Amino acid sequence: MTLIKSISGIRGTIGGAVGENLTPVDAVKFASAYGTWLLNRSGKKNPVVVVGRDARISGAMIQELVMNSLIGLGIQVIDLGLSTTPTVEIAVPMEQADGGIILTASHNPKQWNALKLLNEKGEFLNGTEGAKILKIAEDDAYTFADVDSLGTIKEDTTYIEKHINEVLNLDLVDVAKVKNAKLKVVVDAVNSTGGIAVPMLLKKMGVSVVELYCEPTGHFPHNPEPLKEHLVDLSERVVVEKADMGITVDPDVDRLAFIDENGEMFGEEYTLVACADYVLGKTKGNTVSNLSSTRALRDITEKHGGTYEASAVGEVNVVIKMKDNHAIIGGEGNGGIIYPESHYGRDSLVGIALFLTHFAEKKMKVSELRASYPAYYMSKNKIQLTPSLKVDQILKEFHQQNKDEKVTTIDGVKVDYKDSWVHLRKSNTEPIIRIYTEANTQQAADELAESTIKDLKKIAGI
Template sequence: MTLVKSSSGIRGTLGGKIGKGFSPVDIIKFSAGYISWMRRKYKKKKKYVIILGRDGRITSSLFQEFLIITFRSLGVDVINIGLSTTPTVGIAIIDEKADGGVMLTASHNPKNWNGLKMFNSYGEFLSENDFQKLFYITEKENFLFSSYKELGNVFHKRNCIQKHVKKILSLPIIDQNIIKKAKFKIVIDGINSAGGIAVPILLEHLGVHIIKMHCDPHGDFIHNPEPIQKNLKEICNKVPEVKAHFGISVDPDVDRVVFICENGEFFGEEHTLVAIADYVLENKFGPVVSTLSSSHSLKDLAIKKGVPYHSTSVGEVHVVKKMKEVHAVIGGEGNGGIVYPELRYGRDALVGIALFLTKVAKLSNISLSELKKKYSGYFMSKKKIRFYSHKNIQMLLKTIKKKYRGKKMNLSDGIKIDLLNDEWIHIRKSNTEKIIRIHTESFSKKRADFLAKEILCEIKKL
C-alpha cells in the first residue's frame, strides 16, 4: 500500500491500513485538515464555500460522498460540480468566488489509485509552504465539527465544463474561425474519464469532426492512463487507419495533453509545450518557464526568439511560482502540462488543445509529422525505478555526485547534471509515486538510452 504527500497533493493506492494507503479515514482526515488550513488562511469569515469536482475513476463518485459529508460536518458550504477536470475546478473557484476547492483524482496514476488536489481562493494549487502547513495541521489538530444548526449546505452545478470552454474560446489568441475553416478530423482518447466529456465539448465548438475512443467516463481505464508513447499504441494505430489529421490524448483529470501525428507517430509530450510556446511567442513577447526535467528544446526556442528562459523544480506549484516572479507569457512541464496565465495559473489540457489547434490551422496544409521535425533536435530517455526507503535515495544521490564530480550540477530537485553538447541527466524522487525518475537528453536516442542505463547500473549496485 502507498500514500504519497507532496506539493502535488495527496494520493495513494486503495485499501490497506489507515495512514498506509488512500482509505476513507485518510480522506476525512486530510479534507478536515484542509478546512482547518483554510480557516487560518482566510480569517474572520462567517461562512466558507468550496468547489468539489471529481474525475471518472470508479472510486471517485463513492469518495465524493465522504468529502461532502466531511465538509458539511465542518460547517462549510459545498458547490459540487461532479464529473469535471482539475483545471475546471480552478476556473469554478474564480467564477463562484469560493474560498478554495478540491479535485478528487490521482491524475495520471493507475486506476487502483485515487487522491486529492487542493486549491486556494485564486483557483491555484496550494503553495509548497501552505501544503506543509496543511500536513502539520492534519497530524496535530483535534478537529472541531459543527452542531446540527451549523451544518454546511450542498449545491449542485453541472455546466462548469461548458463555462470553462467558453472562457477559453473568448481568449483573443484562440482563432475559432481559422480552426473551423481547417475542417480537422481528430481522434480523441478520453481514457474513460472526464476528458471523454470535456475534450469533445471543446472540439464541437471548434467545428472539428470527432472520432471518439474510450470517452465513456465509467473509470475503467482501458490502458495505463499516463499519456506517454508506450501507453498509446491503440490511438497511434487508429489515427492513420481513419485518415485523421491527428489524435489527442489526455490524462484522467485533463491537465496534460499529447498529440499523435497523422501517420501514427507520437508527436511527443515534450513537444506539446514547445510547439504551443512557439505560437504564443509569435503573439506576445516575454519569458518562458519549464522544469529541470523538460527538454532543452524550449530553452533553444527562447534563445531563438530572444526571450528569457527559466527552469524550476518539477511540479506545477514551482512552475507557477516562477512564472509569476518573471511575468512569463507561457510555461509548463515536458509531460504535456500547459500553463497559460491569460486564462489561469495552472496546467490545463483544454487551453493547450485550443492553442495547438490554432497554431496548426494557421500553418495551413503542414502535417504534424512535418511540424515535429522542427522541434525534434533532441532525444530523451525516461526511466523509473521503485524505491523502498529514503536511505536508498540518499545513497544513490551520493554515488552519482561522486561519479560525475567536476560536472555542472543543479541540486535543487534531486541532481541535474549538465554534460557536453547539451546532454544532461536528471535523477529525482517523484512527487506522485514512490519511484525514482531518471530523465536523460542527448543528440541521439541511442546516446540518451545509454546515459540512462549507466544510472540504472549504479542503482543496481546499491
C-alpha cells in the same frame, strides 16, 4: 498498497488498512484538515470550497466523504460533479470561492485516487501551506460545527462548458481559422472526464471528432499515462480514419499529447514546445518549464528573443518561477500547458485550442510541424525504492562524481553535459527514483540512462 502524504495533497490506493492506504477514514481526516486550515486562513465562519472529480471508479465515494466532511465544519460546498482539474481551478475564482479540491490521481491507474488542494486563486498550495495541513491531520486538530452551523452543498454541472467558452474567448485562439482548416481528429480520453470536455471543445471549434474511449466510466482501457506504449489503439485509429491527428489526455485533463497523421507520437515534451512557439510568435515574452523538460523549449524561446528558466519539478514550482520570470507561457514536459492569460494551472483544453490554431495557421501536416523543431530525444526510467536505500546519500554521491560538470540541485540532481543531460529525483507521488535523460539521438539518451542506472546501483550497492 500505498498512501503518500505530501504538501500537494494526499494520494493512495483504495482499500486496505487505515493510514496505509486511501481509506474512507483517511479521506475524511485529510478533508477535515484542509477545511480547518481554510477556516483559519479565510477568517470566515462559512467559507466556500469548489469540489470536482475525474471519472475513476472510487471518485463518487471519495467525493461524498470529502464534501460531507467539509459541511461538517460549516463550509459551503459547490459540487461540480464530473469535472477536470483545470475546470475546478478556473471555477474557484469565478465563484469567488476560498479554495477547491479535485478528486483525482491524475495519470495513476484506477486503484489510485487523491485529494488535490487549491487556494482561493485556484492554484495549488505552496510547501508552507501544505505542511500546515499535514500537521493538522497528524494532530487531529479540527473542531466540527454544531447542528445549526452545518454547511450546505450546491450542485453546478455547467462549469465544463463555462471553461470551454473561456478558452475559446482567449485572444490567441482563432476558432474561425480552425473551422476553415476542416480538421478530423481522433480523441482518446481513457474513459474519464476528458471524454466530456475534449469532444465538446473540438466540436465548438468546428472539428470533426472520432471518439475513442470517451465514455466517463472510470474503467480505463489502458494505462492512463499518455505514453507511446499505451496509445497503440489511438495510433492505429488515426491511420484508419485518415485523421489529421490524434489527441489524448490523462484522466483529469491536465496532461496533453498528440499523434501525427501517420500514427506516430508528436512527443509529450513537444506539446509545450509547439504551443510556446505559437504564443511567442504573437507575444514577446519568457518561458519556464521544469528541470526534467526538453531543451527544445529553451531553443524556441531564445529564437523568439525571450528568456528561458527551469524550475523544480511540480506545478506549484513552475507557477512560482513563471511569476518571478514574467513568463507568458510555461508548463511541464509531461504535456502540461500553463497559459497565464487563462489561469496558472496545467490545462489540456487551453493547450488543444492553442495547438489547433497554430496548426491551422501553419498549413502543414502534424509530422512536418514536429520536424520543424529542434530534435532532442529523451529516455525516462526509474529505480524502485526500498526502505533500506538512503536516497539522499546516493544522490549526493552521484553529484560528487559529476562535480566538474554543470550541476543543479534545486530538485534532486541534474547534470548538464555539453550535448545531453541527466536528472535524478525522488518522486513525490511514487516510491521511486526517476531518471530522465536527454540527448541528440535516442541511442545516446538510452545509453546515458543505462550508464546512470549502473552508477546508481553501484553507489547503492545493489
